[in-house]
Amino acid sequence: MTETLVCGSCGASVPSSHRFCGQCGSPMQGTQPRTAMQTAFFGAIQSDARARLVLIRGEGLDGVTFQLTGRHVAGRSTGSILFPDDGYLSPRHAEFFFEDERLYVQDASSLNGVFVRLRAPALLADGEVFLAGEELLRVQFGGLAGPAITGEDGHFFASPMPAVQSRITQVLEGGRPGLTVVAHAGSLVIGRERADLEFPNDRFISGRHCRVDFSPAGATVTDLGSRNGTFVRIRERQALADGDHIFLGRQLLRVELSA
Amino acid sequence: MIICPNCSRENEDHYKFCLGCGTEISRSDALPDVPPVATALPQVVPQIVPKAMPEAVPQAVPKAMPEAMPQQAVPEAVAVPARATPLPVATALPAATPAPPPALLPAASTPPPSLLPASASDAAPPTMDEDSLAGDEPMPDDLFSHGSMDAPPRSAPPERVESDLAFEGTVDAESLKEAPPVEPTRVARVVRVDDTRGEPPTERVPEPFASADSTSVSVDPAFDELHASMVSAVREAAGRRCRACGNAVPAGFKFCGVCGSRFELATPSVAPSARVRLTLVHPDGSEGESFELPAGECTVGRAQGLPLFVDDPFLAPRHATFHNGPGRVTVRDEGSLNGVFIRLRAEVELVHRDLFRVGQQLLRFEDLRHVRPVVPAATDGTLAFGSPTRGAWGRLTSLVAVDTPAQAWTLAGPQTLIGRERGEIRFPGDGFVSGSHCVISTRQGRYFLADQGSTNGTYLRLKGEQAITDDDLLLLGQQLFRVTSSPAD
Numbered sequence A: 001m002t003e004t005l006v007c008g009s010c011g012a013s014v015p016s017s018h019r020f021c022g023q024c025g026s027p028m029q030g031t032q033p034r035t036a037m038q039t040a041f042f043g044a045i046q047s048d049a050r051a052r053l054v055l056i057r058g059e060g061l062d063g064v065t066f067q068l069t070g071r072h073v074a075g076r077s078t079g080s081i082l083f084p085d086d087g088y089l090s091p092r093h094a095e096f097f098f099e100d101e102r103l104y105v106q107d108a109s110s111l112n113g114v115f116v117r118l119r120a121p122a123l124l125a126d127g128e129v130f131l132a133g134e135e136l137l138r139v140q141f142g143g144l145a146g147p148a149i150t151g152e153d154g155h156f157f158a159s160p161m162p163a164v165q166s167r168i169t170q171v172l173e174g175g176r177p178g179l180t181v182v183a184h185a186g187s188l189v190i191g192r193e194r195a196d197l198e199f200p201n202d203r204f205i206s207g208r209h210c211r212v213d214f215s216p217a218g219a220t221v222t223d224l225g226s227r228n229g230t231f232v233r234i235r236e237r238q239a240l241a242d243g244d245h246i247f248l249g250r251q252l253l254r255v256e257l258s259a
Numbered sequence B: 001m002i003i004c005p006n007c008s009r010e011n012e013d014h015y016k017f018c019l020g021c022g023t024e025i026s027r028s029d030a031l032p033d034v035p036p037v038a039t040a041l042p043q044v045v046p047q048i049v050p051k052a053m054p055e056a057v058p059q060a061v062p063k064a065m066p067e068a069m070p071q072q073a074v075p076e077a078v079a080v081p082a083r084a085t086p087l088p089v090a091t092a093l094p095a096a097t098p099a100p101p102p103a104l105l106p107a108a109s110t111p112p113p114s115l116l117p118a119s120a121s122d123a124a125p126p127t128m129d130e131d132s133l134a135g136d137e138p139m140p141d142d143l144f145s146h147g148s149m150d151a152p153p154r155s156a157p158p159e160r161v162e163s164d165l166a167f168e169g170t171v172d173a174e175s176l177k178e179a180p181p182v183e184p185t186r187v188a189r190v191v192r193v194d195d196t197r198g199e200p201p202t203e204r205v206p207e208p209f210a211s212a213d214s215t216s217v218s219v220d221p222a223f224d225e226l227h228a229s230m231v232s233a234v235r236e237a238a239g240r241r242c243r244a245c246g247n248a249v250p251a252g253f254k255f256c257g258v259c260g261s262r263f264e265l266a267t268p269s270v271a272p273s274a275r276v277r278l279t280l281v282h283p284d285g286s287e288g289e290s291f292e293l294p295a296g297e298c299t300v301g302r303a304q305g306l307p308l309f310v311d312d313p314f315l316a317p318r319h320a321t322f323h324n325g326p327g328r329v330t331v332r333d334e335g336s337l338n339g340v341f342i343r344l345r346a347e348v349e350l351v352h353r354d355l356f357r358v359g360q361q362l363l364r365f366e367d368l369r370h371v372r373p374v375v376p377a378a379t380d381g382t383l384a385f386g387s388p389t390r391g392a393w394g395r396l397t398s399l400v401a402v403d404t405p406a407q408a409w410t411l412a413g414p415q416t417l418i419g420r421e422r423g424e425i426r427f428p429g430d431g432f433v434s435g436s437h438c439v440i441s442t443r444q445g446r447y448f449l450a451d452q453g454s455t456n457g458t459y460l461r462l463k464g465e466q467a468i469t470d471d472d473l474l475l476l477g478q479q480l481f482r483v484t485s486s487p488a489d
Helices: A034-048 B034-039 B044-064 B070-083 B089-096 B100-109 B111-115 B124-136 B140-150 B157-165 B170-178 B184-196 B200-204 B206-219 B221-237
Strands: A004-006 A013-015 A051-057 A061-068 A072-075 A094-099 A102-107 A114-117 A122-124 A129-132 A135-140 A167-171 A177-182 A187-191 A210-215 A218-223 A230-233 A237-240 A245-248 A251-257 B274-281 B287-292 B296-300 B320-325 B328-333 B340-343 B348-350 B355-358 B361-367 B394-401 B404-411 B415-419 B438-443 B446-451 B458-461 B465-468 B473-476 B479-487
Touching (some): A102 A114
Antiparallel strands (some): A094 A102, A129 A135, A129 A230, A245 A251, B296 B320, B328 B465, B394 B404, B438 B446
């Protein structure tokens, strides 16, 4: 194995000859070689591990691996799975635990939530969010009637009311709304090009990334074979399978279950 | 060439409406130079007229009009040239006066015999002269009322006016000789003259006078040239000055050559004690009823204020107040639900939550820095996660109800074009939106909105009290009004 270091600041893999991390610029001085670190880690808890969380960085570079043995809290300042530099993580963000021989993840009332990559189409309720590429999108079904006009004010001269009120709104950093597109035809495609919601500058979104179909039951999100997947925010807790991907804040983790 | 005061498009001189935006083109804008030209020249005339007339009149009149009474004709004849004194054409006479009369007399006397049989045509030549005289009177309004109403058979009235200004009187003289007056308008006039009985001899007189003019003009081309240059100088001085630096802007230029500012025809704010009218503009662009704003304040609303304001459910009972004050006319929204919108004539600055109308859309501009998050803020220092803004600075929403956006767009980059077919923000289903309609741009942390010469315009909702000027278009309720102002008498 070639000598590779792991940046102590951001977890990126750095060739041992480099003095600074190429990802975050932190000095590499005093950093333990990755091989040594992994060996130590495995040696301590390998026997008990039933699952692992592998941190995925950038273009698929694997980073730190967390061994899951029992109940683990992930967050910015609390728990054993810590990402102190990720401001999008709540201090106590999520919990991983085993129940009936299955691994679960549960949102610990975090601000930004826990997102799990879709394996099959998922039904979303009004106001729920999902991730495609770097875009955080919220589905909405109604609420366009506006406040009631009282008294003698008369009618309000506004844009034509769409026949369908179902729509998708992009949520920008800071929680502000961005692009909103009404699903005039009942469904919307999200992607980089030839889509209803186009994000030409998103490097992580596929040409046609996912589709949302609105029905009286809700909004069904279907991944269209995107490279990076579509992630849906979990409501409370969700069982995890081998190969699942999870977003916590900006951290993308892959679940590996021991057979 | 007429530059549209609204969209700066160049239009042919005889157009009544701008090809670019449909705005009615004011004729007085088109020929700001007419009065100065005429007034600059009249002193020469009195010397000439008396000399030319006494000889011509007595001889011409009796021959042409045997039945007419010479006694009446002579004094009246003197009066006619007096009326013609402002004629610029007459200034060319001094050199020519001695020679022309004899040469002209036969010419003057030839038409009458052929004309005499038809009693109606007796007075026709005089009326033609009167036409040319009246046409030379230095009131632009006159010129155009003649062009549009009294002389429809003329193919291009404005051109004729131009030729008068350039002293090419020959055109008129030839029409006198070669084309005996048979135009319907003249007949109509003759009838009128006949009704007054006893006038014909008077009317006869100016013909030799006018012919003398034209002959003399062709005699002295240098004089023509001099005056042509005077005309163009006056033309440049009047009106076409850069509003930024004050330098003259040659006709046809859209930008000041000295400072580069965009040249716009002066749209002076309403003059002191102006008469201000609101004219209803129908959806097809035609104008309807018109009412004058009273002096002082006038609050209008649903079936209130002026008769123009009908029972429109989109008007508040008290909708807006006009203030027709000295030197300034303003309008302010009285906190109505729908507000007052004004059609953009130049770029305006946008601030957070400004509303504007494009086609059938009610759009709200939002400064992204002030957009309220949809996620409640965390108390533990956690940042709200979301899509990268990628340099976006604004947001545009289409409101379908009070404070209720449906469609929304983020605004990024130096400018965003809004249009039906082109642009970053498109309304393909809205036929009232032009192909490219308007542009939102940002410079130095400020935001601007400008119409792109759209057919139906971009309307900005007024905030507070705003001055309105001549030719502004206001949208109140479902109705559009044109503001016109003219100086009080």
